[in-house]
Amino acid sequence: MLKIQTVLALSFLFVASYASVQDFCVADLSKPDTPSGFPCKDAKKVSVSDFVFAGLGGVGNTSNIIKAAVTPAFTAQFPGVNGLGISIARLDLAVGGVIPMHTHPGGSELLLVIQGTICAGFVSSSANKVYFKTLNKGDIMVFPQGLLHFQINSGKGPAIAFVSFSSPVPGLQITDFALFANDLPTELVVATTFLDAAQVKKLKGVLGGSG
Amino acid sequence: MLKIQTVLALSFLFVASYASVQDFCVADLSKPDTPSGFPCKDAKKVSVSDFVFAGLGGVGNTSNIIKAAVTPAFTAQFPGVNGLGISIARLDLAVGGVIPMHTHPGGSELLLVIQGTICAGFVSSSANKVYFKTLNKGDIMVFPQGLLHFQINSGKGPAIAFVSFSSPVPGLQITDFALFANDLPTELVVATTFLDAAQVKKLKGVLGGSG
Amino acid sequence: MLKIQTVLALSFLFVASYASVQDFCVADLSKPDTPSGFPCKDAKKVSVSDFVFAGLGGVGNTSNIIKAAVTPAFTAQFPGVNGLGISIARLDLAVGGVIPMHTHPGGSELLLVIQGTICAGFVSSSANKVYFKTLNKGDIMVFPQGLLHFQINSGKGPAIAFVSFSSPVPGLQITDFALFANDLPTELVVATTFLDAAQVKKLKGVLGGSG
Amino acid sequence: MLKIQTVLALSFLFVASYASVQDFCVADLSKPDTPSGFPCKDAKKVSVSDFVFAGLGGVGNTSNIIKAAVTPAFTAQFPGVNGLGISIARLDLAVGGVIPMHTHPGGSELLLVIQGTICAGFVSSSANKVYFKTLNKGDIMVFPQGLLHFQINSGKGPAIAFVSFSSPVPGLQITDFALFANDLPTELVVATTFLDAAQVKKLKGVLGGSG
Amino acid sequence: MLKIQTVLALSFLFVASYASVQDFCVADLSKPDTPSGFPCKDAKKVSVSDFVFAGLGGVGNTSNIIKAAVTPAFTAQFPGVNGLGISIARLDLAVGGVIPMHTHPGGSELLLVIQGTICAGFVSSSANKVYFKTLNKGDIMVFPQGLLHFQINSGKGPAIAFVSFSSPVPGLQITDFALFANDLPTELVVATTFLDAAQVKKLKGVLGGSG
Amino acid sequence: MLKIQTVLALSFLFVASYASVQDFCVADLSKPDTPSGFPCKDAKKVSVSDFVFAGLGGVGNTSNIIKAAVTPAFTAQFPGVNGLGISIARLDLAVGGVIPMHTHPGGSELLLVIQGTICAGFVSSSANKVYFKTLNKGDIMVFPQGLLHFQINSGKGPAIAFVSFSSPVPGLQITDFALFANDLPTELVVATTFLDAAQVKKLKGVLGGSG
Known part of the structure; x- marks a missing residue:
């Protein structure tokens, strides 16, 4: 009943119509960014490897002051997430390791232990209320x-965690x-944080800041 | 130099001003949903347990036809993600297990093995192009x-994976x-999928559909 | 009372200030796409013809397996809609014609008969609930x-319909x-759809797929 | 091979997990609106009639000053579009009919003749540039x-058109x-439009305004 | 305890990982706009002067028909706001000055006297309801x-005001x-505004329009 | 030519059709918040006073440790901005006054001196780069x-500034x-900031924190 020739014609019709409609926008990091993300890589050159990233498989190097490592798979490392509203990073924390106080200006985070x-x-x-808890394997926190x-x-x-x-x-x-890791003058840091100047200078020294 | 009394006054000033500004909106599932998510739980009743979910720690039950289980932590299961633009689910796949062809109408997915x-x-x-690959522990795919x-x-x-x-x-x-798992008449399924009626009826039988 | 010279000066003032503010962003399809749409055509080269499209006026070719035709006016065909959050397509259905089961990953649809x-x-x-109804001339469905x-x-x-x-x-x-219209291996289709291999091979044959 | 009992169990598992996840949000107009739209009608009470609207099928009444009629299917008339980013209206224009100069503060429009x-x-x-054109049956303009x-x-x-x-x-x-159709004082209208007071008073009289 | 060398190594690690992640997107006005804004200026060439604008400090020239001046700091004048969802303008109104009836198609406005x-x-x-009020120094209106x-x-x-x-x-x-300040034919203006032709021609004359 | 009766009929027609379409959504703070903002106050009870706020006209109380005051006009103080994507606050800085290091998790800021x-x-x-500058009257910074x-x-x-x-x-x-102004245990603050415990305890004392 189904005639192959007409079907192929149909198939061609649809394909041609949508040729330049992209379902995704793999980042072309060689071009300038935009507020919505990077321009898209030519769809004809996109392959499955653009959507797969193996860089989170290994243990991060925790031989440092915080005894921890953050290994991101953001657009810069994993161009396949460009424009898709999601990304991920791996956290490795050696015994005593800490990911220090920080913020993500551009998104919410979901932690998986x-x-x-x-x-x-x-x-x-x-009200500056604090919400904290000890999490075990399999727990998530947002x-x-x-x-x-x-x-x-x-x-x-x-410990190992992944944060989306x-x-x-x-x-x-x-x-x-x-x-503390830049040239923001000590007096400005003191004035805007109430920290003692000695404390500021000490941490500037440790973290490579100046001023 | 720093006088505790004036600071407390300051502290009170800031707190009072922002009393009803929420940084989050834990879902109150007892109220009707809206296009942007559920109404917020009273902030005074929110505790850290609203932001933590332990339901993904266990192995899902894979004793079923697909030898697989999907355990979600969406708003319905984990009200803390309401309004935050992120959620997660756990996939358990026994040997031979399959998460069948599916879509997520409302978001992109990032898989972590x-x-x-x-x-x-x-x-x-x-162009109906297929992108698929075999992934190992630590690999991600979007x-x-x-x-x-x-x-x-x-x-x-x-195999175990988490999908954000x-x-x-x-x-x-x-x-x-x-x-196949509902009462969509067989003739409509046949007409809109080109599948043979016998195939449709067989799967309707298996998946509990009628019509 | 109104002095033409000062008004012209005013007019010039406003125009100059807003010279590079665009109210629209007609797609320049020759440039790479971005997550928010194509870069804008130079406003000086934009004319009314960029906002008008005559390609939906004719009857689509329904001499095919589905006895139907979809004629889109998306960004690729009608660059004037770029960035405006709307588009349209024409559906022609000959007697017995069918637009098969499908999804639009990027938007909701409003059908007008x-x-x-x-x-x-x-x-x-x-719950996989089905919502379907017979529609007559003038009816809309979302x-x-x-x-x-x-x-x-x-x-x-x-039948003729327009879908926004x-x-x-x-x-x-x-x-x-x-x-079925690509090289996704039959065994993967079978595994992920529960369809019989014979059914899959039959439809792959009809729709031009391989594997 | 496929055992109905385990499948049904699986089916139940999925259904239960997603019970409160809605794919849509039919407006409950009896509740207060929110910035993202109306709260959702209870999904259990939603039927196909919530997604279908027959109110655009008839010719609008053009026996009026503009010899035209606008019949909307916005959320207020068609609650099924709530939260879906789309709506539609029917335009009827008798001979000489006009839809006067207007704006839609909340969205772009696509006209279909x-x-x-x-x-x-x-x-x-x-630059206050004007883009206008004469459109025939089947033409669209954005x-x-x-x-x-x-x-x-x-x-x-x-003439009949539909605007999405x-x-x-x-x-x-x-x-x-x-x-002109409200109580904005004539002197304010004159001051902010440069129109002559007599012109303003005339149109206020015609359109039912006062002041 | 804190060893400078390892810290520096850490610092480098973080910096390198995020090298191409931008917190902002200063507009490169030399490139084509996109629906989400202009492409970003190379972050290495961005300095504090890209985020500061001194152009609103002076009094606007109100020697014109409306005895008023609008001095904008939109993307075109102040590229630092590109992609940030905010901008501002200064209003100067001499005695009797008026900012005529207008709209901002792309955003809400907050006025500060x-x-x-x-x-x-x-x-x-x-319902065409009018909301107006006399505002004094320090008052805001949205x-x-x-x-x-x-x-x-x-x-x-x-009077001086700033509008965000x-x-x-x-x-x-x-x-x-x-x-009135363009070549929209008088007959079209009359037909779509109900204004008298003489009124239209008068204002076209004043505002530099033709047709 | 224009007949008043038919026009009034027309006017009624339009008004009735759009009766429940709101152009704005003044917050009803007595109801629970949602991710998109508060539910809307009944439009029939909205008056111009909902869109005007006089609370920024006075000088803030700077008799405190930071010699500064922040007076916000956010949704909680000025319900008219609900859902409109904009708000404002007044900054008063006495001689030596400081608005300490802070972030706004939910938006960009535009400062006007x-x-x-x-x-x-x-x-x-x-790269933790710092962008700072001395601003004078009329300068803006984003x-x-x-x-x-x-x-x-x-x-x-x-000094006085307004921040949008x-x-x-x-x-x-x-x-x-x-x-420092809450009960986050000192050891956690020390661990996550590298600050000396004595420094942490000192500031906890000053700012009213415990732990």
């Missing part, structure tokens, strides 16, 4: 957009780095 | 919003269930 | 974003084409 | 959000009604 | 998106300019 | 969403208050 025990929390802006939050390995072994974001470019502003 | 080997893919609407996709355990042991979504209510439309 | 009688419906993802739906000419003469979308690039994924 | 000949146009805010536009029956018989909007609540502000 | 007395108002589209509104200096000295917008490109369509 | 001299700046998350920023009176007299936001509920999280 894969291994170990993590104490995580955030501070609301309304951190509303833009609020200060942290994660600490509160267990006796290494409601944006392909959530950003990451670690408070300590923002305050 | 935690254990085992999964063959996953999606079909673009432009599925653009609304497109048909699937996951198959292609390994020799059980760019919406707290991504929805889930499994094609087979949509076509 | 202009001629004839059409049986239209969609399947919700919640199909929520991303859900499977169909249209069948249930009358005795040709809440996006200039709604996309169109016809389930049959997504499953 | 079904019968007759219509001269339609809009004015851009940038009017970017918020800009002044009009439609005139420029043919020798009645990128919002379920596009609004409609007819400039003449906004200026 | 800095000096003098201003009578401001808007017309809702629902004008919902897309609705006709006006400002008149109702005091005895010059919910978009970096709110647009500005002054009704008089849209109707 | 009305009186005095203000040193303002923000820190980008990418702070991208979610990034740490501050304002300091750097002049010899009191791209959201009616931008939120305000002052870093010091978030870290």
Whole structure:
């Protein structure tokens, strides 16, 4: 009953009509960004590898001051998420490891504990109330957009977590780095944080800041 | 120099001003939904437990036809994600397990393989091109919003994955269930899918549909 | 009282200030797409013809397997809708014509029957409930974003309808084409749809698929 | 191979999990509106009639000053479009009929001529450039959000058009009604429009305004 | 305890990972606009001067027919607001000055009176109701998106106000300019506004229109 | 030619059709919030006073530790901005006054200096670069969403500024208050900020925190 020739004609008709309609927009990082994300890679050059990322499989290097590592799969690392409203990162926390107080200016975060025990929390802006809890393997916790939050390995072994974001470019502003790892003059830091100058200078020294 | 009394006064000033500004909107599921999500639970009754969910820690029951289980943490199960543009679900796939062809009408998906080997893919609407690949532990793959996709355990042991979504209510439309698990008349299914009537009736029987 | 010279000066002032503010963004299809749509055509080269499209006036070619035709006016065909959150398509259904089960990943649809009688419906993802009805001339029906739906000419003469979308690039994924009109291996189709292999091979043959 | 009992169990599992996830949000007009639209009608009480509207099938009453009628299917008339980003209205223009200069504050418009000949146009805010054209049956024209536009029956018989909007609540502000059909004092109208007071008073008289 | 070397290594790690993630998108006005705004200026070339604008400090030239001046800081004048959802403009109104009836197609407006007395108002589209009030120094008033509104200096000295917008490109369509300052044929203006032809021709003459 | 009776009929027709379409959504703060804002006040009870706010006219009380005051006109204080994507606040800075390091989780900010001299700046998350400048009367500066920023009176007299936001509920999280004005245990603050415990305890004492 079904005639192959007419069907092929039909198939061609549909395909031709939609040739330049994209279901996705893999980032072409070589072009300038826009407020909605990067321009799209030519659909004809897109392959499945644009939608797959293997960079989160390995353990991050936690041989550092925070005994922790953040390995992101944002647009810059994983262009396939461009324009799709989602991204992810891997957290590795050695024993005693800490992801310091930070915010994501561009999105909410959902934490999933894969291994170990993590104490995580955030501070609301309304009344500065703190919400924190110790999480075990399989627990999830959500951190509303833009609020200060942290994660600490509160267990006796290494911990691993994955954090998903409601944006392909959530950003990451670690408070300590923002305050102490640049050339913001000490007097301005003191004036805007009430911290003692000695404390500011000490952390500037540690984190590589100046001024 | 810093006088506690004046500071407390300041603190009170700020707090009072922002008393009804919420940083989050934990769903009050007892009230009617809106296009942007559920009305917010009274902030005074919100505690950290509203932002934490332990329901994904256990292995889903895979003793079923698809040898797989989907355990969601969407607004209905985890009211803390309401309005935050993100949610998550756990996939358990026994040996031979399959998450059948389906779409999420309301969001993009990001798959993370935690254990085992999964063959996953999606079909673009432009030219009906298929993008699929075998993923190992630690690999991630993104599925653009609304497109048909699937996951198959292609390994020799059980597989576990977590899928994040760019919406707290991504929805889930499994094609087979949509076509065969309801009272859509067989003649309409045949007419709109080109499937043979016998095939339709067989699957209606299996999936509990009628008509 | 009104002095022409000062008014012209005023007029010039306003015009100059807003010279590069665009009220619209006609797509320049020669440039790469972005997540929010195509870059804008130079406003100085935009004319009324960019906002008018005559391509829906003729009857679509229904000499094909589905006895139906879809003629879209999406961004690719009608660049004037770029960035405006709306588009339209014409449906022609000969006697017995069918628009097969499909979804629009990127938008909701509003159907308007202009001629004839059409049986239209969609399947919700919640409980897989079916909503379908026979529509006459002048009736409208709305199909929520991303859900499977169909249209069948249930009358005795040709039917015409226009379908508007809440996006200039709604996309169109016809389930049959997504499953059978490409090189997705038969074993994967069988595994993810529960269809019999013979059925899959038959439809792959008809729709030009392989594998 | 497929065992009905386990399948039914599976079916129940999925259904139960998503019971309160809605794919749509039919407006409950008895409840207060929100910025994103009306609260949703209880999904259990939703039927196909909530998604179908027959009110655009008849000819509008054009026995009035503008010899035209606008029959809307916005959320207030057609609650099924609530939250879906789309709506539609029917325009009837008798010979000489006119839809006067107006804007839709909340959405872009796509006009489709079904019968007759219509001269339609809009004015851009940038340089006040006018884009207008005579449209015939089957032609479409798009009017970017918020800009002044009009439609005139420029043919020798009645004309019919359907206008789709990128919002379920596009609004409609007819400039003449906004200026002359209320109690805005004549002196304020004169001061803000440069019109002669006599002209303002004349139109206030005609359109039922006062002051 | 804190070792500078490892910290620096950490610092580098974070910085490198986020090198191409932008927190902002200063407009590169030399490139074509997109629906979401202009492409971003290279972040390495961005300096504080991109986020500061001094152009609103001076008094606008009110030696014109409306005895008023609008000085905008939209994307075209202040590229730093590109993509940030906000912009501002300064209003200067000499004695008797008027900002004529107008709309902003792309955003809501918040007026702040800095000096003098201003009578401001808007017309809702629902029932054409007028909301207007005399405002003094320090008062604010909000004008919902897309609705006709006006400002008149109702005091005895010059008035100054600043108007913020919910978009970096709110647009500005002054009704008089849209109707009379272009080549829209007089007969079309008459037909779509009910104004007398003499009135139309008079204002076309004043505002530099033709036709 | 224009007959009053038919026009009134027309007027009634339009009004009736749009009776429940709102152009605005003044917050009814007595009802629960939703992710898109508060439910709307009954339009029949809305008056011009809902769109006007006089609370920013007076000088804020700067007799406190920061010698500064923030007086907001967000939805909680000014329900007319609900759903409109904009709000505003007044900043008063006495000599030596400081608005400490803070973020607005929900929106971008545009600062306008009305009186005095203000040193303002923000820190980008990418590379922790600081952008700051001394601003004079009439200068504006924009702070991208979610990034740490501050304002300091750097002049010899009191300073006044108004800050507009791209959201009616931008939120305000002052870093010091978030870290020290609550019961977040000192050891957690130390662990997540690298600050010395003595410093933390000192500021907790000053700002009324415990733990």
